[in-house]
Amino acid sequence: MAALMPKKPGKRRGNMRPLFDGSEWTFELIRKVHDAMGEIALGELGLDIYPNQIEVITAEQMLDSYSSIGMPLMYRHWSFGKRFARDEAYYKRGMRSLAYELVINSDPCISYVMEENSMTMQALVIAHAAYGHNHFFKNNYQFQLWTQPDHIIDYLGFAKSYVAECEERYGQDAVETTLDAAHALMNQGVSRDLRPRPRNVAKREQEKAARRRAHEEATYDDIYRTLPEITKERATELPDAQNEQRRLGLPEENLLYFLEKNAPKLEDWQRELLRIVRLLSQYFYPQRQTKMMNEGCATFVHYVIMNRLYERGQLTDGTMLEFLHSHSSVIFQPSFNDRRFSGLNPYALGFAMMNDIRRICTEPTAEDREWFPDLAGSGDWMEALRQAWAQFRDESFVLQYLSPKLIRDFRLFAVSDDAKEAAMEVKAIHDEQGYKDVRRRLARHYDVSTQDPDLQVTDADLSGSRRLVLTHRVRNGVLLDKTEAERTLQYLAQLWGYRVKLVEQDVEGNRVLKEHEALPMP
């Protein structure tokens, strides 16, 4: 705990009155604290946020939000019910406590706070979510690129009513089957490289397409089929198969997108359902890519704000102790051989890295000057941090900013685990030779695209057998989990409507390691 006390514990307390004393919260106090924090966050730290909307909820509502992947609105599906039942069971047995807050990347930025929280916790939560996460959502390039926070709530509302409408019209079973299959492919529903067009444009496009379709259907006359097509000539220049591949845009990594556009047997409403799941998946993709930074940013911001409030005399000693207690448990990092260990704690590493950037800017060592010549001693740490928060994701952030000092502090070491060997081998530790290696490996660990299997649609025979071929490019010999893959493939076949084949081949593409196949069940 001592390490977490403000740097200069003897720092003179300002002459402002404490904002609150005691643990009961009121709406009045929340507003007061929010505004006082605003002075620091916007004025001193120069954060840039969406307007805040703070919503007070009960534990049951928190469980509700959990089950619908944290969104305030969600369409109905049994898997959310399952998640709720499980979380509820854990919660009631005391196996898991609930988060103090939940924040949604929307404009205005919605933060949920629990009614059970003490006033100190509410303050912490507001600093953390309403300023920290909020700033990150608004400024990080990943979020700017991929999400439309002003649309998400409306879109979810649309999704919810659309799914309900489909259930009404086509039956719960049919909708459930489609959604099950779409959920199974959710992780493959992301376009990693293409920037999507803003949704409202997409929506307009879609309406246009629908009108076009309606027009074509209304004016369809079979006789025109016999007319020679103008493009035919050029098309024949390429071999048929290649031509078709090009037309389908193969290879395609976004399975849901491909099915939505090309699956021969799907109804229009089914395509729309796939689209809903795909857009959700895409919406969450930045969060997966920036988990550590996002939490680091929020934790750092709440830490700075709370300390500044304390320095100004706006927090009592008791509040500060309560805050430090929860703060230190949030950023606790157990060692790898500890029973509590469950991977690197994103709060711990994120917070440490933000703090470290501040240190490098203000009190650089010779080592820092060598490693971070531009950053070291630059003084304006907030500017450096804002820039980092805006322009990086976890992978590149680690690659750019993880300092030797942190590697030593965390005593990070890299091991490699070959499934064929009985033991793992230590590849690098926190020493002169190891820093770069550890950093590189850790960055790769945070790269979502290397954590997900690399799957692509590589061939689809639309004119003949209609067989769909997926290729898994196997990295480092890590194959897919067999039973899971086969079950998922079954879902895929169900959507595609015909035979589906999954080929696992090595990265060079010349050796097939394994094959799976699935046929749709009638």
Place this chain on the structure above:
Amino acid sequence: MQIVDRRLNPKAKSLGNRQRFLRRAKGEIRDAIKDSLRSRKIAETESAEKVTIRSKSLREPSFSLGRNSGLRDYVLPGNEEYKVGDEIPKPQGGAGGRGSQGSPDGEGQDDFTFTLTKDEFLDLFFDDLKLPNLIKVKLKDLKAPRLVRAGFTSDGPPARLNRTRTMRRSLGRRMALRRPSEAEVKRLEQELAAAEAEVPPDPKRIAELRSRLEHKQRLRRTIAYIDPIDLAYNRFERVPKPTTQAVMFCLMDASASMTEPLKDLAKRFFMLLHVFLTRYYREVHIVFIRHTSTAAEVDEETFFRGTETGGTVISTALEEMLKVMRERYSPADWNIYAAQASDGDNFHDDMPRCLELLNEQILPMCQYFAYIETAHGERFNDTVETPVWHGYSEVAQRRRNFAMRRVASPEDIFPVFHELFSADAAAA
């Protein structure tokens, strides 16, 4: 900044998801309930139930990287003594030294435990018994205590305002406080107008009339027509169900021919009766009597678990029941229900004695006596009559409070109680 208080938002937002979830896992939940019925006490039929299901249909597969092939890298914190090139033995079970790798949401296992609410449990329980919907609703509906009029109060919802009372009080108060009536004011006004019209005007009289009128008008303003203290609301009181008690006798043949499945069937039969009784009686006692060639009162565990060898003499059980009734449950204070399950075997010479006991002593004191004959399917045709069935048929024809049924599967059970439930429907 905006603060919204969401705490009062409608609860159970995820109810729809929950229903879909239960629907999805229905088959498995039903199996789990079947298992749990075995270990459940009859008196606990209605409590919420924790079920564990093998979540076969609840799997949510996705393409994920397998654990038993290839080369992986980890970066771990907290190195103590390792140097480059050191080897770390893999932990047993191949978890690869990373707790979090197993499964991101902590459910690698197929087993899935959650709690069914009382309603959900009863639903599934009734479903199995193929209970008609109307009766399901009736059984699940926890009879709220009746509301009975109980005088008046000065506070309440507008809908319960008693207008007559309110006006009567208002009238009394207005009279006591001498609030001038509208007619009185009007008369004064007329007098005033007349006085003013008089020639020559009498200024003294006009002034007097005017001050009187003003006084009256002020009184009317200060003394309200209806004051909050006049308000009278109808008051209702919740009257609890009449304190009644029932005792339920469970009689069962314990000879070896009653196999486990037959006992399970019987158990459901007893459970259904119990659920029914708890709706109507505040207190329901259960007495378990099992018999072979002798009968004894036993606890529930022994009743369903134990087997004994010996012949089958049903009259011993009936006698035991009479004995318990005499000792503890006098028909004057208790509503007596009996449920008997057997496979239809009885010692031949015993039947007349049974019928005599039933006709002369037991049935006159019982509200209802239900008998089920559990048997394996193939014995179910009317040509083969068991001794008990044959004997009881006569009773059933003569007595309205006696019901009997052959039962091969759970859905056969409900018709035994048909009388009981329909009688109730008529009464209600």
